[in-house]
Amino acid sequence: MKIYEKSLNEMKKIVARYTEQTIDFEIEKTVSEIIQNVAQNGDQAVRDYERKFDNVNLADFSIPAFQLDQALDSIDEDLRAALELAKQNITSFHKQEIENSFVDVSTPGIMRGEKITPLASVGLYVPGGTAAYPSTILMCGIPAKLAGVKRVVMVTPPQPAGINPAVLAAAKLAGVDEVYQVGGAQAIAALAYGTETIPAVDKIMGPGNIFVATAKKQVFGKVAIDMVAGPSEIGILADESANAKEIAADLLSQAEHDKRARAMLITNSKSLAEAVSKEIERQLSTLPRQEIARTSIEDRGFIAVMENTAEMFELMNDVAPEHLEVQLKNPTQYLGLIKNAGSVFLGRYASEPLGDYVAGPNHVLPTGGTARFASPLGVYDFVKRTQFIQFDQQNLKADLKAITKLARTEGLEAHARAIEARFDKED
Numbered sequence: 001m002k003i004y005e006k007s008l009n010e011m012k013k014i015v016a017r018y019t020e021q022t023i024d025f026e027i028e029k030t031v032s033e034i035i036q037n038v039a040q041n042g043d044q045a046v047r048d049y050e051r052k053f054d055n056v057n058l059a060d061f062s063i064p065a066f067q068l069d070q071a072l073d074s075i076d077e078d079l080r081a082a083l084e085l086a087k088q089n090i091t092s093f094h095k096q097e098i099e100n101s102f103v104d105v106s107t108p109g110i111m112r113g114e115k116i117t118p119l120a121s122v123g124l125y126v127p128g129g130t131a132a133y134p135s136t137i138l139m140c141g142i143p144a145k146l147a148g149v150k151r152v153v154m155v156t157p158p159q160p161a162g163i164n165p166a167v168l169a170a171a172k173l174a175g176v177d178e179v180y181q182v183g184g185a186q187a188i189a190a191l192a193y194g195t196e197t198i199p200a201v202d203k204i205m206g207p208g209n210i211f212v213a214t215a216k217k218q219v220f221g222k223v224a225i226d227m228v229a230g231p232s233e234i235g236i237l238a239d240e241s242a243n244a245k246e247i248a249a250d251l252l253s254q255a256e257h258d259k260r261a262r263a264m265l266i267t268n269s270k271s272l273a274e275a276v277s278k279e280i281e282r283q284l285s286t287l288p289r290q291e292i293a294r295t296s297i298e299d300r301g302f303i304a305v306m307e308n309t310a311e312m313f314e315l316m317n318d319v320a321p322e323h324l325e326v327q328l329k330n331p332t333q334y335l336g337l338i339k340n341a342g343s344v345f346l347g348r349y350a351s352e353p354l355g356d357y358v359a360g361p362n363h364v365l366p367t368g369g370t371a372r373f374a375s376p377l378g379v380y381d382f383v384k385r386t387q388f389i390q391f392d393q394q395n396l397k398a399d400l401k402a403i404t405k406l407a408r409t410e411g412l413e414a415h416a417r418a419i420e421a422r423f424d425k426e427d
């Protein structure tokens, strides 16, 4: 893994190159053609793309409900227990995100408020190209149901041997209402525009590879999307107290997701940097997904050795990683220094995969630097807010002068007259 020893300013420029979101025009073009074709030709276009990209010939995309029940009955006891544990912890954490409507009647004669309404229908994209992700179904489906969404539609790429039973079992546990075996940009297009079989939804959630993330960006406006949750990322801040073997293992845990995944270590210890680099090589050779992980580490991974912890945090805030591990002595004291990160893992025993599976917080997180302005997926993504106002005559009269002044300042005479009409003498 490449090790840099540069000044903060030089390192900031290097990091900007690593994390730069260059637009890949080839991918943009491929995706926009797929979306257009699916919008125009519906199921037939989806079927053609599934044959082309996933090598699967599908007569029907829908998975009947009884197959979800069968899958839940068929999985082994330990997997069932693991899914149940994850469900329990995700549920208890996300329950705390439930927002309440409110009514403000603090001024006599005025009622103002905000009403929370669940979205009517959402589409959950569950990745399935190079790995199956039952955990992602729980992370998306549980908050959707806690929010009160009635129609939760899941899409996931088809597999030549059929969808992994663990995926269908997780869909059942999460309370997903409909499942379609469709993947990639064609699945996002189908959810946005609807086809003969797949219903259009109001909002599309969930992570995916670059084709999925690009498609979500392109259909935004026709439907809502949660965020750009693309190839996984991990940034680790570590000092000499950290364990090189554990740091390397954590970096590889995200590198194995995708050739475009990003793994980064920022430290103030040269000896730790060298030890981690060696460990990465050693551990890589034993990983089943070593080809993916190696490409990710070689193309997008780096270690930066900085002067002190202040520089380490400043640089990491520029990166704004999806996951940030703080492997420093007394890690909680640094929480205030973290500005940009999707999810923060404090200390040796908060290894990133803990959060991927059972800790409770969401693992669908902003990537590609978007943690500067975006948040983890949560119950709040599955609802909308509507505000309401009621005034009595006396309170409207008290505000008449201000409203008409503002309306006429904006050149909007009809606005002013609408208010004044309430106080016209009867003619």
Ligand SMILES: NC(=O)c1ccc[n+]([C@@H]2O[C@H](COP(=O)([O-])OP(=O)(O)OC[C@H]3O[C@@H](n4cnc5c(N)ncnc54)[C@H](O)[C@@H]3O)[C@@H](O)[C@H]2O)c1
Binding pocket: 030, 053, 054, 126, 127, 128, 129, 130, 131, 133, 136, 157, 158, 182, 183, 184, 185, 186, 207, 208, 209, 210, 211, 212, 229, 230, 231, 232, 257, 258, 261, 322, 363, 364, 365, 366, 367
């Ligand atoms: N950020 C998060 O919260 C989060 C969570 C879980 C997974 N992930 C990420 O999800 C991704 C999963 O990727 P994946 O590939 O395994 O599954 P995927 O389901 O995202 O993508 C597979 C689909 O990509 C399409 N595709 C593949 N090659 C194509 C091509 N050349 N042209 C057009 N379409 C093509 C196919 O339709 C295929 O069905 C990884 O990047 C992983 O890091 C992110």
Ligand SMILES: N[C@H](CO)Cc1c[nH]c[nH+]1
Binding pocket: 133, 135, 136, 231, 232, 233, 254, 322, 356, 363, 364, 365
């Ligand atoms: N680390 C991924 C988010 O970037 C989530 C995940 C699911 N399964 C394993 N990992």
Ligand SMILES: [Zn+2]
Binding pocket: 232, 253, 254, 257, 353, 356
């Ligand atoms: Zn992961």
